[in-house]
Amino acid sequence: xxxxxTAMSGEKARIGAxxxxxxxxxxxxxxxxxxxxxxxGGDAAKAxxxxxxASVPQASRGERPTSYDxxxxxxxxxxxxxxxxxxxxxxxxLHKQAPTGAAPAVAADLSGGATVETAGMDDARVxxxxxxxxxxxxxAWNAAAEATIVTVPAGAEGAAATLTIKxxxxxxxxxxxxxxxxxxxxxxxxxxxxxxxxxxxxxxxDVQEGARLTVISLQEWEDTAIHAxxxxxxxxxxxxxxxxxxxxxxxxxxxxxxARFAGPGAEAEMYGLYFADAGQHLEHRLxxxxxxxxxxxxxxxxxxxxxxxxxxxxxxxxxxxxxxxGTDSYEANRNLVLTDGTRSDSVPNLEIETGQIExxxxxxxxxxxxxxxxxxxxxxxxxxxxxxxxxxxGFLNEILQxxxxxQLEERLNETVExxxxxxxx
Amino acid sequence: MSTLEIKDLHxxxxxxxxxxxxxxxxxxxxxxxxxxxxxxxxxxxxxTLASTIAGHPRYNVTSGSILLDGEDVLEMGVxxxxxxxxxxxxQYPVEVPGVTMTNFxxxxxxAIDGEAPSLRHWTKDVKAAMENLKIDADFANxxxxxxxxxxxxxxxxxxQMELFKPKFAILDETDSGLDVDALKVVxxxxxxxxxxxxxxxxxxxxxxxxxxxIKPDFVHVFVDGRVAEQGGPELADQLEEExxxxxxxxx
Numbered sequence: 001x002x003x004x005x006t007a008m009s010g011e012k013a014r015i016g017a018x019x020x021x022x023x024x025x026x027x028x029x030x031x032x033x034x035x036x037x038x039x040x041g042g043d044a045a046k047a048x049x050x051x052x053x054a055s056v057p058q059a060s061r062g063e064r065p066t067s068y069d070x071x072x073x074x075x076x077x078x079x080x081x082x083x084x085x086x087x088x089x090x091x092x093x094l095h096k097q098a099p100t101g102a103a104p105a106v107a108a109d110l111s112g113g114a115t116v117e118t119a120g121m122d123d124a125r126v127x128x129x130x131x132x133x134x135x136x137x138x139x140a141w142n143a144a145a146e147a148t149i150v151t152v153p154a155g156a157e158g159a160a161a162t163l164t165i166k167x168x169x170x171x172x173x174x175x176x177x178x179x180x181x182x183x184x185x186x187x188x189x190x191x192x193x194x195x196x197x198x199x200x201x202x203x204x205x206d207v208q209e210g211a212r213l214t215v216i217s218l219q220e221w222e223d224t225a226i227h228a229x230x231x232x233x234x235x236x237x238x239x240x241x242x243x244x245x246x247x248x249x250x251x252x253x254x255x256x257x258x259a260r261f262a263g264p265g266a267e268a269e270m271y272g273l274y275f276a277d278a279g280q281h282l283e284h285r286l287x288x289x290x291x292x293x294x295x296x297x298x299x300x301x302x303x304x305x306x307x308x309x310x311x312x313x314x315x316x317x318x319x320x321x322x323x324x325x326g327t328d329s330y331e332a333n334r335n336l337v338l339t340d341g342t343r344s345d346s347v348p349n350l351e352i353e354t355g356q357i358e359x360x361x362x363x364x365x366x367x368x369x370x371x372x373x374x375x376x377x378x379x380x381x382x383x384x385x386x387x388x389x390x391x392x393x394g395f396l397n398e399i400l401q402x403x404x405x406x407q408l409e410e411r412l413n414e415t416v417e418x419x420x421x422x423x424x425x
Numbered sequence: 426m427s428t429l430e431i432k433d434l435h436x437x438x439x440x441x442x443x444x445x446x447x448x449x450x451x452x453x454x455x456x457x458x459x460x461x462x463x464x465x466x467x468x469x470x471x472x473t474l475a476s477t478i479a480g481h482p483r484y485n486v487t488s489g490s491i492l493l494d495g496e497d498v499l500e501m502g503v504x505x506x507x508x509x510x511x512x513x514x515x516q517y518p519v520e521v522p523g524v525t526m527t528n529f530x531x532x533x534x535x536a537i538d539g540e541a542p543s544l545r546h547w548t549k550d551v552k553a554a555m556e557n558l559k560i561d562a563d564f565a566n567x568x569x570x571x572x573x574x575x576x577x578x579x580x581x582x583x584x585q586m587e588l589f590k591p592k593f594a595i596l597d598e599t600d601s602g603l604d605v606d607a608l609k610v611v612x613x614x615x616x617x618x619x620x621x622x623x624x625x626x627x628x629x630x631x632x633x634x635x636x637x638x639i640k641p642d643f644v645h646v647f648v649d650g651r652v653a654e655q656g657g658p659e660l661a662d663q664l665e666e667e668x669x670x671x672x673x674x675x676x
Contacts, residue, residue, distance in 0.1 A: 371482075372519045376569075379479050379515075380533035380585065381507035390532060394523025394568070 061287065061317045061351055066131040070098075070142055073135035082134060085313040085345050087281060090252045092172050092198035092226040095136045098143040101171030104197050106148050112159030114187060118146045125149055125178050130204035130232035133256070137230040140174035140200035147176040152187040152213070159187035167197025167225060177203045181211035181239075188214045188405065193249075196222040205233035207241045209263065214242040216403060217257075220415065221249035223280075228254045235295075237263025244402055247274040247282045248415050258287040259297065261324075267296040272314075273399035273412075275419045276342070278307025285315040288331070290324035299331035302399050304392055304419075305342035315347045320360060328358035335366040336395050338388075389420050427494050427510065427592045429455045429478075429625060434489035436470075436477050447473045449650035450489070457592055460619060460626040462636060462661060465647030466669045471629045472516060474647075475597040478627075479513035480506050493592075508537050510592030514582040514599050521569035526581070527551075529569045530588060537589050554587045557617070559610050575602040583614040586624075593625040594618065600635035612638030633665040648672040 132138035259268035348362035377387035436448035480503040491498040644660040
């Protein structure tokens with residue numbers, strides 16, 4: 001893995017790189033989206049773009065504050081390191097006040113022993129795997145009326161749960177979901193977001209010892225939806241967790257999945273696919289916290305962009321703590337730009353606090369459609385439209401294949417097709 | 426029988442220093458079943474001719490014509506030319522990530538024939554053609570040209586030529602970078618296609634080596650964007666002994 005990682009990344013992990021005063025790990029590319037509120041503003045602010053002077057960046061991703069108390073998080077300005085790419089104006093006030101509207105309806109389709117129930121927010125399983133990392137998440141945590149809890153019983157084989165989460169209101173709402181995979185169980189849980197909503201969501205995922213759990217979060221919202229979702233997984237000893245996020249719909253989607261190792265010998269795979277059309281803001285910020293020795297993680301997100309002001313953001317934080325010896329990790333983000341007028345921000349961050357690791361690598365590419373690919377395919381008789389689709393489909397297919405559910409794959413393939421049909425390029 | 430006619434073809438490219446004329450009046454007629462070798466020193470315009478026939482957007486035809494059975498090829502798009510029966514085996518085939526060979530071959534075959542090939546026959550044909558060209562079976566599941574060696578890419582070009590059955594194939598320095606064994610395998614493929622499909626071949630090469638395995642009916646020597654001399658296979662033998670110096674001095 002480490003060999004492949006090095007070969008693929010072309011950019012070595014910065015082990016022991018000196019920290020430069022004024023520079024954040026994310027470099028100096030300040031997004032313009034929230035700049036109007038900057039005290040300096042305009043070009044002056046851009047020239048001095050090594051991060052907002054107003055806040056001191058944390059030295060390590062591991063130091064980011066977490067709390068169940070809203071008051072522990074200051075009001076957002078949009079210049080914070082983790083919010084600087086997000087257009088707060090389009091967040092439906094999810095960062096300003098408690099979202100007290102009715103949560104979208106949840107319909108469950110269960111098999112293989114998986115159960116679903118609702119419980120009070122005082123249930124012991126709430127707070128088992130997650131803790132808010134920002135104000136939006138904390139506001140929703142405290143506003144949620146109840147928790148929907150999916151349980152995969154110990155030892156269950158091939159269990160499945162699909163939660164269809166259907167929004168039908170423009171009123172800001174909070175939702176709390178908990179997925180518990182008991183020891184040595186194996187299951188696939190799908191969170192299927194449809195309709196339209198203004199939703200701030202906390203999803204806790206408790207992957208217990210030896211369990212194998214896949215969680216697939218589909219954002220197939222209508223165009224008006226606003227969705228912030230903190231999906232936090234706690235992965236116990238020898239457990240395996242796969243997280244797949246697929247974002248197609250919504251006006252603004254901001255996913256913050258995390259995988260935290262709570263015991264040695266565990267494995268996490270985090271995959272993502274997004275397709276941003278004109279005006280859409282699709283943001284994915286993830287964290288893999290190697291806090292335990294001998295764990296493995298693999299991250300791959302791929303995205304396509306088309307249309308005026310289609311904006312995607314990907315930030316991948318991988319933290320390998322001092323005691324996480326024997327870690328093997330890799331993260332990559334690939335973006336394919338199909339038209340002019342789009343913006344793709346891609347920031348892989350790798351922090352390594354121990355040298356005793358198997359491997360660690362990161363890569364990020366954002367590229368245009370390659371005319372030579374097009375010529376090659378067309379020189380074989382394939383018309384331009386089909387050739388473009390072939391390349392885009394092929395590009396995105398790598399993630400769809402990770403879903404390992406032919407029916408779901410087929411459905412998402414159709415979504416990709418209809419997205420492509422909308423392109424007139 | 427089909428005919429590919431190239432008449433007084435002038436082609437230029439845009440460079441940073443301005444427009445540069447590369448082909449300065451090329452005239453050439455090929456019939457199906459014939460094999461023509463185009464030889465010449467580097468920079469004489471051989472590859473430009475190949476890419477222009479295929480319709481690469483980098484090359485601007487300023488005058489002259491290319492006709493396929495009387496149809497104006499220059500009026501056709503890149504994909505239309507392929508569907509009309511022209512095939513370019515590229516000098517540097519590109520890698521197309523995310524598109525498997527299987528998917529690519531079937532999509533192209535469907536486009537060229539205007540209908541999907543019968544699945545059973547097609548799978549068998551692909552398998553047999555791959556075996557003939559000594560291409561490993563697992564290549565079918567790999568992405569187009571991705572991670573293939575130079576020699577493997579050339580074999581895969583010939584594989585496509587055998588499967589798509591064009592009327593005319595233009596082989597742009599297919600022999601370069603091949604060892605002797607690979608050269609034989611590739612040459613066998615070309616010979617099979619020209620015998621079985623009555624394919625016309627335009628074989629572009631710098632070296633005479635490949636002409637030991639593929640026997641040309643005609644040899645054209647390119648120098649400075651023009652055909653400087655043409656003749657039968659004996660011209661190739663002469664070039665092997667004398668090299669291109671004679672033409673370069675004259676030019």
